[in-house]
Amino acid sequence: MKVPVxxxxxxxxxxxxxxxxxxxxxxxxxxxxxMGAPGSGKTSLIEQTIARxxxxxxxxxxxxxxxxxxxxRLSKLGVQVVQINTGGSCHLDAGMVKMALAQMKLSxxxxxxxxxxxxxxxxxxxxxxxxxxxxxxxxxEGHDKVQKYPxxxxxxxxxxxxxxxxxxxxxxxxxxxRSSLTDINSRAPLFEVSCKTAxxxxxxxxxxxxxxxS
Amino acid sequence: MKVPVxxxxxxxxxxxxxxxxxxxxxxxxxxxxxMGAPGSGKTSLIEQTIARxxxxxxxxxxxxxxxxxxxxRLSKLGVQVVQINTGGSCHLDAGMVKMALAQMKLSxxxxxxxxxxxxxxxxxxxxxxxxxxxxxxxxxEGHDKVQKYPxxxxxxxxxxxxxxxxxxxxxxxxxxxRSSLTDINSRAPLFEVSCKTAxxxxxxxxxxxxxxxS
Numbered sequence: 001m002k003v004p005v006x007x008x009x010x011x012x013x014x015x016x017x018x019x020x021x022x023x024x025x026x027x028x029x030x031x032x033x034x035m036g037a038p039g040s041g042k043t044s045l046i047e048q049t050i051a052r053x054x055x056x057x058x059x060x061x062x063x064x065x066x067x068x069x070x071x072x073r074l075s076k077l078g079v080q081v082v083q084i085n086t087g088g089s090c091h092l093d094a095g096m097v098k099m100a101l102a103q104m105k106l107s108x109x110x111x112x113x114x115x116x117x118x119x120x121x122x123x124x125x126x127x128x129x130x131x132x133x134x135x136x137x138x139x140x141e142g143h144d145k146v147q148k149y150p151x152x153x154x155x156x157x158x159x160x161x162x163x164x165x166x167x168x169x170x171x172x173x174x175x176x177x178r179s180s181l182t183d184i185n186s187r188a189p190l191f192e193v194s195c196k197t198a199x200x201x202x203x204x205x206x207x208x209x210x211x212x213x214s
Numbered sequence: 215m216k217v218p219v220x221x222x223x224x225x226x227x228x229x230x231x232x233x234x235x236x237x238x239x240x241x242x243x244x245x246x247x248x249m250g251a252p253g254s255g256k257t258s259l260i261e262q263t264i265a266r267x268x269x270x271x272x273x274x275x276x277x278x279x280x281x282x283x284x285x286x287r288l289s290k291l292g293v294q295v296v297q298i299n300t301g302g303s304c305h306l307d308a309g310m311v312k313m314a315l316a317q318m319k320l321s322x323x324x325x326x327x328x329x330x331x332x333x334x335x336x337x338x339x340x341x342x343x344x345x346x347x348x349x350x351x352x353x354x355e356g357h358d359k360v361q362k363y364p365x366x367x368x369x370x371x372x373x374x375x376x377x378x379x380x381x382x383x384x385x386x387x388x389x390x391x392r393s394s395l396t397d398i399n400s401r402a403p404l405f406e407v408s409c410k411t412a413x414x415x416x417x418x419x420x421x422x423x424x425x426x427x428s
Contacts, residue, residue: 010333021287032250038251038363039355067334067361088365090335101296120252121304121333141253150334151302163354169383171408186346187220196384201265214302 010093013126016094020129023101024112030212033128035152036136037145038118040145041162044195045136045204046113050077051206054113056212061100063092067089070208071116080104082196091123092116111212118154120145124152133156135188139163143173147182155183165194227340230308234343237315238326243362244426245326247342249366250350251359252332255376257284258409259418260327261348264390266419267325270426275314275328277306284329287357294318305336307366308343325426334359339364346425353377357387368399374418379408 021082024031032044043062050058059080060157062071071083082100099112114130116123124133137145142162146153153159159181167174174192181190191204238245249258257276264272268368273294276285285297285327296314298306311328328344330337338347349361349370354377367373373395388406395404405418 038359058405066361066364067358068363069358088335088339116334118251118335119304119335120331121302121331122336125302138253138354140380144281144283145252148278148283150280151407164347166354166380166383169380170351 003042009074010087011105012206013094016098017129020097020101020210021131022093022126023098023106024129024131024153027106027109029106029112029206030132032085032208033114033123033130033131034209035138035156036118037117037120037124037138037141040136040141041088041136041195042115042118042136043073043120045160045162045193046074046115046194047077048198048201049113049205049208050074050079056171056209057108058113059104059105060095061092063115064097064119065089065117079108086117090117090119090121090179094128095124096128104202111208112138120149120152124155130133134160136162136190137165137177139172140170142171143177143180146177146184149214150184153181156185156188158207159185159188159190162188162195164192164199165197227308231311231341231343234308234311234315235345237312237320237412238343239297240347241320241323242347243273243320243323243326245328246346246425247328247330247337247344247347248350248424249334249337249347249370250328250332251334251352251355253285254332254350254352254355255409256329256332258395259286259374259407260288260329260411261291262415263327263419263422264288264411267423270324270423271322272325272327273318273323274328275311277310277329277331279303279331279409294323298343300331304331304333305340306330306342308341311342323424334363334366343380348374350374350376353380353382353386354384355392356385357394360391360398364398366401367395370399370402372421373399373402375404375406376409378406378413379411 063068347370
């Protein structure tokens with residue numbers, strides 16, 4: 001009995017994801033679904049990116065199981081932020097994003113970051129109507145994460161490897177990480193950055209900007 | 215339609231969990247369910263603990279979405295290891311553990327580590343027949359994880375904060391982490407360790423040993 005019901009939920013989600021995508025398209029908004037393990041630095045990446053985007057008008061949907069800690073951080077940047085608390089759900093779904101969009105002023109927006117729940121597994125399986133999927137991985141998680149969580153790394157359009165400032169303090173083989181990623185997903189560009197030291201963020205920000213203007 | 219079906223699956227899991235618990239009890243085996251985010255150091259903690267346990271006879275069930283990377287690491291320690299690849303599932307369930315136990319020599323075992331899939335959300339909800347639940351968190355994940363993933367921190371019997379050697383290189387407020395944990399779960403002991411430098415592992419190992427002999 002399990003599989004048919006799950007398929008039905010997935011299909012319902014896909015219908016809602018198409019509605020979200022349509023709303024975003026009508027308003028000329030590019031939405032990036034930012035995924036990654038807990039503590040990989042998703043919120044920090046969004047903060048650093050917004051600070052560098054200049055003229056682009058940005059908003060954020062913050063997905064968390066509980067608390068408004070990340071939304072509070074982001075609202076200090078003077079951008080629209082809507083918090084989704086999933087209660088217990090391990091990922092955002094399109095219905096949640098649709099409800100969040102209903103509370104936002106969309107007409108002036110260029111770019112929407114949707115920060116998913118911290119999780120390397122479940123968010124990969126749910127289309128939330130985004131334009132592109134981005135994965136934030138981080139150096140202290142280890143170089144084996146590409147192989148151990150293949151679906152997530154396979155599905156995304158870009159990978160950000162964060163916390164490169166910790167490279168010298170942990171056992172991380174950058175060659176293994178790079179080659180595993182190329183093996184599993186050769187089309188996703190890899191950006192190796194440190195959100196803490198702001199190192200090497202320029203090419204990532206240029207990629208984000210290119211999504212908005214393309 | 216969704217909720218009743220999920221409830222039925224959960225109940226089926228609980229029946230299997232009781233069977234697992236019964237099998238373990240009959241064989242005098244203490245099972246610890248080791249959970250934590252990807253890269254928190256679950257495998258490293260198991261490695262370091264096994265190396266310090268002396269006379270205790272240990273085995274490991276390794277849960278991963280894909281690969282045998284962690285099982286390969288652990289089998290070098292000369293202990294029984296069984297790998298469960300969940301395919302895509304974001305957590306172990308009791309049925310998987312039951313199948314793994316069927317492939318193991320149980321009669322001589324004292325202690326079984328069951329390393330769950332790297333995930334701070336889903337594994338909390340599934341009883342796998344363990345005796346105690348242990349959560350491995352790590353310093354680079356940030357001090358806000360207790361508040362952001364409350365169910366996991368609330369349910370566990372012990373918390374290991376790993377990678378304390380990185381404390382000086384990241385923005386981690388140990389006071390906030392400790393007080394958040396006390397607020398949400400006052401009965402779980404907290405062990406602050408570094409599996410890399412082997413710092414402060416003694417009290418954790420003593421706790422594990424006390425579970426076996428109690």
